[in-house]
Amino acid sequence: PEYISQPSAQASPAEPNRNLKYDPKKPHITDSPITRGNWYKHVNWLNVFFILGIPLMGLISTYWTPLRWQTAVWTVIYYFCTGLGITAGYHRLWAHKSYSAALPLRIFLAGVGGGAVEGSIRWWSRDHRAHHRYTDTAKDPYSVRKGLLYSHIGWMIMKQNPKRIGRTDISDLNEDPVVVWQHRHYLKVVLFMGLIFPTLVAGIGWGDWMGGYIYAGILRIFFVQQATFCVNSLAHWLGDQPFDDRNSPRDHVITAFVTLGEGYHNFHHEFPSDYRNAIEWHQYDPTKWSIWVWSKLGLATGLKQFRSNEIEKGRVQQLQKKLDQKRSKLDWGIPLDQLPVIEWEDYVEQAKNGRGLIAVAGVVHDVTDFINEHPGGKALIRSGVGKDATAMFNGGVYLHSNGAHNLLSTMRVGVIRGGCEVEIWKRTQRENKDGIYLKD
């Protein structure tokens, strides 16, 4: 497809495979809005043909091509190999440098990754780094804010203004000979690893040339593409956000199953240099398992892992955020500093005159309507009216539950001056004879 060979505007002119037809000075088609008259100019027809046209033709051909079980098994195996090329190779090794790979492993990953037909390592990683650096912004090449379908394939099917995509540093990739070689010979790699090799295996292996071509070649490419595209769409749309909810990435086991373990995407955007996407042992991440096996074989080294202390901190902060949102929606009673200050005598007086007032811990509560509902009976709660019921309420008679304390705080009506019966204020009041609610 065209996206294979189209470098972004940021590519230096010295780069290999620079698209010679592209002139950053001429106005780009994406500068004019889509209309009835020009919509077809906005569509990248070459990509439409590669991503949807060829698979459709493959699908039609299955009508004449019986599926043999050997070919079915081989298709599934090669599906996993080429998928791993993208997830363990393109993504975790080259785009994120989350581990280092020995030359044979790099060659293998560059080969099977090419067989997934999703562009060269260099092109893919540049876009992917921009996606991480500018997630959800206009500079994000596959921003989900433009719609789920856009983030899935729209960004390839519609022409893009190369200037729009955020700038990223890929100097390290230009130093890796495997990456440079794959980029330079990309079309040959795609043809061989995408179609010829799977056909050869089925043909030489059990004589099923046509089946190898249609199933392990064309249709397998379609499934690998759609599956890995889900990392850009589904993983930014479906699931939880245990680490940060300010951006779109989400964790979901379904996405993980579809994408060889790339579905724990909220974690991944928060800790992109971690070679794992799933950190729990019971989560599905075959890409992580493969890297781990390679490390045991000496093929992969320097597997990076974020300290679990940092990971847990992120989780705790996100939980705290959700909890604070929940808390702010609840009624916690009038804050103490907004309550009127009441003299002890006034409290006692009003309680005598029939208001069901109870003082607990220096705060006056109006329990008039609650007396009949009191689970401990009318008699007990009445025994606290007009008194300092702090001790009774807190275990002297009954150690009330946390729920009872919460309920009590919603019944606040005032604060007692001094917090309890204070002799010296009684005297002052007797001398001054001033009003009832003495605001401080």
Place this chain on the structure above:
Amino acid sequence: PEYISQPSAQASPAEPNRNLKYDPKKPHITDSPITRGNWYKHVNWLNVFFILGIPLMGLISTYWTPLRWQTAVWTVIYYFCTGLGITAGYHRLWAHKSYSAALPLRIFLAGVGGGAVEGSIRWWSRDHRAHHRYTDTAKDPYSVRKGLLYSHIGWMIMKQNPKRIGRTDISDLNEDPVVVWQHRHYLKVVLFMGLIFPTLVAGIGWGDWMGGYIYAGILRIFFVQQATFCVNSLAHWLGDQPFDDRNSPRDHVITAFVTLGEGYHNFHHEFPSDYRNAIEWHQYDPTKWSIWVWSKLGLATGLKQFRSNEIEKGRVQQLQKKLDQKRSKLDWGIPLDQLPVIEWEDYVEQAKNGRGLIAVAGVVHDVTDFINEHPGGKALIRSGVGKDATAMFNGGVYLHSNGAHNLLSTMRVGVIRGGCEVEIWKRTQRENKDGIYLKD
């Protein structure tokens, strides 16, 4: 069983059915420790016979008694009826007054509740109120702190000192004629509703007298007893504590299935006057459903429900508690007030001399070991060394994730006097020429 007619020491002498043999002045067997010589005196043999002996005999009799399907169905139906007698009647209506019931419903519940053979309403509710009021303490009649088996049946099988059980107010029960009548005629109620009635139904209904007696009578009693005993054992042992974890009650769906919905026991102990035990629609609480149906039929009124605001407050507080525990176990970096204060000049000087120091938001961080690991590349992070990198770090170059901020805080080594480069302090320093680390 004996527990049917044994009132606690707190029962007033004027109470109906006071146990005349009990003399609070004589020393009780539980005052002497269990030894090899006296253990059999500690066992309540009558209860052992009723709770374990009779069911065992029933079990043996099944050998000669074929189970007919009509009897099986009837046993299950009557199991649910007698179970509801305990959960909706004894527990939620009488012990907790969580709703009011019309006379016919009260008679029904007193009858089928009696058929579960777990003591009279009066005896059961008194103990149950003590269980709520003194949960997990020595005054709790079936405290799980004494062991799971003890809370399940040990408290009935071993003799209890009636003085030990906490005092509770049951004056309201003494005013309910149905309760008083059931207590007075308890043995007759048990015999009729526990054995005679289920036998009659199977006998008259489809001629299976023996099956009705063994299955719908004896064995059904055993299962209802064991199931409802689980509220005291399993519900204080298995599951989560979403509302309060200071006491033993727990929520678990398994306990709920066994106990007709009484398994959300952490909620229940926190909000005992709520007619529901399960508050979520998808949780299993057939007792709640029954009460709701009765209310629609006009048989139950005044269904009490705690305000959801209070329930959510409890949940939020418990979550907060767990979160705080988690947070306290993590490394959040040296607190700002424990860091040395550094002059701007010293910071710049030290960075020039090769230490990888970066100032962000007035705090100096030592990133020397992190430069090579920086996911954004060595060059970018180096560009901040010895400078005020606040803007770069916070979006000027790249808006770092929350995880990056957390990681940064673990690298703190000092605070800059004034938070940034301040001209007036430079001058003072030039004039004074005093030391490097100027502690405030």
